Amino acid sequence: MAQATIGDSEFDRDTALTPRGPGVHDAALPAGWTIGGAVNGGFLLALAARGLAAELPHPDPFTVTAHYLSVSRPGPAVVRTQTVRTGRALSTGQASLLQYDEDGAEVERIRVLATYGDLGALSDDVRTTAKPPAVPPYEHCLGKEHDDGSHPLSEIARRLDIRLDPATAGWAVGSPSGRGEMRGWFGLADGRPMDPFALLLAVDALPPTTFEMGLTGWVPTVELTAHIRCRPAPGPVRIAITTRNLAGGFLEEDAEVWDSEDRLVAQSRQLAAAPRR
């Protein structure tokens, strides 16, 4: 299969928006990015972020926060955007992704607040002490070819190329590590290169850390904030997610994303509801 390009890939087609009027875009949430019938939260974030890229004078999401209000299903949707402030280097906007109830009334799925800038205009100044996570080489991680077929792949899993660190994949064979960690490689299955919008998909794409803590079940995101720190270099990225505090029925998932040139390209944190056991 020829490698898909940015702008001509399944991810780009499925996050495409059709302008309806100022600050209003129609969208169609495809069945291809669901898990358990619900559209993936990172996909929704990327789609809303595209709406804001059309609204704001700056191209790249620098910091994006989404609050997840109700479950998104495949079907028609609308993205409503508003400019909050525009400045020379940064601009801020908000977006709502809505769907329709049986009477055609809009129901809000996610509310987004974000500040955009131009990653290409940033200085080369780097004073980082962050070190890439200890993810084994790509070929030593576990991808779809290791799946034993006992669980049907989710729709979104077919569209992603996720290869898990064996040290955080014990849950898949009934031996979770007990640690709140999930690590692996991430790319689009059609080979589309990573960019800031694909990074928004990436930060919510790995299995939840709760799987490795021995908890099964749904981990609904309450809020997710992602910082995109630089444009990723070509090739798949490495993602490391850590949960340190599962308490009172909630947990945080801290993700960092590293590119092939060992740069920290994204940081995210989400607050999620713990599975009820």
Add this chain to the structure above:
Amino acid sequence: MAQATIGDSEFDRDTALTPRGPGVHDAALPAGWTIGGAVNGGFLLALAARGLAAELPHPDPFTVTAHYLSVSRPGPAVVRTQTVRTGRALSTGQASLLQYDEDGAEVERIRVLATYGDLGALSDDVRTTAKPPAVPPYEHCLGKEHDDGSHPLSEIARRLDIRLDPATAGWAVGSPSGRGEMRGWFGLADGRPMDPFALLLAVDALPPTTFEMGLTGWVPTVELTAHIRCRPAPGPVRIAITTRNLAGGFLEEDAEVWDSEDRLVAQSRQLAAAPRR
């Protein structure tokens, strides 16, 4: 001095809002919470969060994001709030804090998106692996009595009881550690106990980590997200802030706040602009 109580303290009086109408509250930003003439970002966050507490059916901020749009100055302000969604356990709202230009037109200072709940209703379930930061005992940390008087105290510093870990206070005597770390104890100077609103103040109250990285100058917050995870026990809290990635003119500050019972009561991350040198 008698110990101030929640509801009857300088912090409470200065964050008090006067209802003007549905979703509209008047406020007065006091000179007492400024540094360099600008009202502190954590104070603004707490004030906006009070507006949302009046708007939403749930009392406690669980996750609060603020985008900082323009510099706030002492004087009149207005907080406009809107309910985004109400649910049984959680509700989401947004708030704008605005001031007035010379013509009386509103100028937005911060835009906030937040989800509230009831910390008192959470389960006692705790499965945390997080460990409290290595902050020396309160009496071994450096407070205002150690100030040599060479720099006038900022207005906000008089209202806080911050005692820095000597290991992260080298900047004050011209010997920064070079590490992106800041740690210390935090309380209100009048002894008012900590609560979720004071925690929103706390997460942006310590000196910036850039001071210990040898950089001087203003570090304007672009966006700050705080998760409040439980009600703090009585007594001052410990705060540890870490910066791992200063790159492209921006940095993150990750803060965690621990109470006297060794519980992780708040986590926050902000994206800030690095000082220009």
